Amino acid sequence: MNKKKIFSLSILLHTAILAWAQHDAHEHGVAEMQIIIENTHAEIVLHIPGSDFIGFEHKNLNEEEKKLIHNTIESLEQSDSDLISFRTMNRMEVHLDELHVNDEEHREEQGDEDLHLDDAEHAEYELHFNYSMEDSSKLRDLELESLFRAFPTLSEIHWIMINSFEQSAGEATPSDSRIRL
Secondary structure (H helix, E strand, O other), X not given: OOHHHHHHHHHHHHHHHHHHHHHOOOOOOEEEEEEEEEOOEEEEEEEEEHHHHXXXXXXXXXXXXXXXXXXXXXXXXXXXXXXXXXEEHHHOOXXXXXXXXXXXXXXXXXXXXXXXXXXXXXXXXXXXXXXXXXXXXXXXXXXXXXXXXXXOOOOEEEEEEXXXXXXXXXXXXXXXXXXXX
């Protein structure tokens, strides 16, 4: 994989995300997804409001709420279920190499404050999915049906995608949960 090309695509996507985020206000039931696909790798980042991820989004947490968040994140990161599935040509396998969840507090500790899409009173979570495959040109589409089932209060996912061939954006809903590549 050409790291220079991935870096360039990442900068381009980051710039597009910031421009897009500036006109979108925090909205319950609406998540934002960024997708980068190149060669044998796909990276997907989902920004989801706390109310849709865990059921609440206030930041002054008691110990029980902190434990619930910790257990939910740990359970999701260790799960074998595919929240995002890929349809491919020739039945090519796509492997989830890593799923990592960051909460806002963790991102702030790392100095990643540029991606906050909400105001100071609303918690947000980032789900990072990293996939590997034989050849990304064999991908047909992404299916988000399991993601909508896992987070039933989500009504929309606004997505933006960059791959080796094009850039595109759109919206997925529980009734139209497929992103065509």
